[in-house]
Amino acid sequence: MSVRRNTATISAVGATALIIGALTPGLADAHGALSTPVSRVSGCYAEGPENPKSQVCKDLVADSGTQPLYDWNEVNIADANGQSRTIIPDGHLCSANRDKYRALDWARTDWPATPVTAGQRSISFRVTAPHRGTMTLYITKQGYDPTKPLKWSDLDTTPIAAYDTVPSAPSGYYTFNATLPARTGRQLIYQVWQRSDSPEAFYGCADVVFGQTGAAALKAAPQAPTDAQIAAGESRSTVSHHGHGGTEPIATSDVATATPSSATLQAALSASAVLASGALGLLFWSRRRAGSRAGN
Numbered sequence: 001m002s003v004r005r006n007t008a009t010i011s012a013v014g015a016t017a018l019i020i021g022a023l024t025p026g027l028a029d030a031h032g033a034l035s036t037p038v039s040r041v042s043g044c045y046a047e048g049p050e051n052p053k054s055q056v057c058k059d060l061v062a063d064s065g066t067q068p069l070y071d072w073n074e075v076n077i078a079d080a081n082g083q084s085r086t087i088i089p090d091g092h093l094c095s096a097n098r099d100k101y102r103a104l105d106w107a108r109t110d111w112p113a114t115p116v117t118a119g120q121r122s123i124s125f126r127v128t129a130p131h132r133g134t135m136t137l138y139i140t141k142q143g144y145d146p147t148k149p150l151k152w153s154d155l156d157t158t159p160i161a162a163y164d165t166v167p168s169a170p171s172g173y174y175t176f177n178a179t180l181p182a183r184t185g186r187q188l189i190y191q192v193w194q195r196s197d198s199p200e201a202f203y204g205c206a207d208v209v210f211g212q213t214g215a216a217a218l219k220a221a222p223q224a225p226t227d228a229q230i231a232a233g234e235s236r237s238t239v240s241h242h243g244h245g246g247t248e249p250i251a252t253s254d255v256a257t258a259t260p261s262s263a264t265l266q267a268a269l270s271a272s273a274v275l276a277s278g279a280l281g282l283l284f285w286s287r288r289r290a291g292s293r294a295g296n
Helices: 003-023 040-047 055-064 099-105 215-220 227-236 262-295
Strands: 032-036 114-116 119-127 133-139 161-165 173-180 185-195 201-210
Touching: 032 040, 032 185, 032 201, 040 055, 040 099, 040 201, 040 227, 055 099, 119 161, 133 173, 161 173
Parallel strands: 114 201
Antiparallel strands: 032 119, 119 173, 133 161, 133 185, 185 201
């Protein structure tokens, strides 16, 4: 067999393997978190994973270690595919049903909260890997009890914001407006960022408090991580901060899984079958042609 025919055969087989690898989910990428208001995970990361200040963040590290904080921008489900309400059970919204982030679901009143008022508010999302999709924010209903696990029914069905994201964020942030309804006391803003170029989705919980705008409330408010803090912790992260190529396999609890959807798996198998058949056909043809020449 000539070098050219051998190379073509190897290329076809290699392409088959590449397609299977590309269509099989498993590795996580980091993509961002709410910065204004500050999400639970990014607030704890800003306090310092090795020496957090608030009791709830100290308890998070005692329960789950520091890795969830170093991976502050990776609360995701690889194959959500717009089915978040189906695959994330009540009580697991903030963690996206990921056991790694289970502490984010704690129903406690000492999560640092951002003071807010009713009306239009600017929202910022610190993005480390921008994608096309829609970022939707919901707020809890009046009467929400922060001492009980968050349920889907606790959220207003009408979002306070729906922002179409693009695969570019030169400033490092997505910035858009949300309209906060009249509320009192402690509430929670829930973020769902569903990609349109992939079935992947990202989630976040940000605690807010209405009616507390004094100095004490501002002092107790969570801070978002600075660029210097993000850069300093990047080497400790198990996921990619600038696009794809993370190293941490998707881990889930209860019902959310990282298995490919049947449609994705079927597409992968079909594509690999076509290329494999082509490779074998090329190999067979090459050998027949070589044998014919030898006989002559």
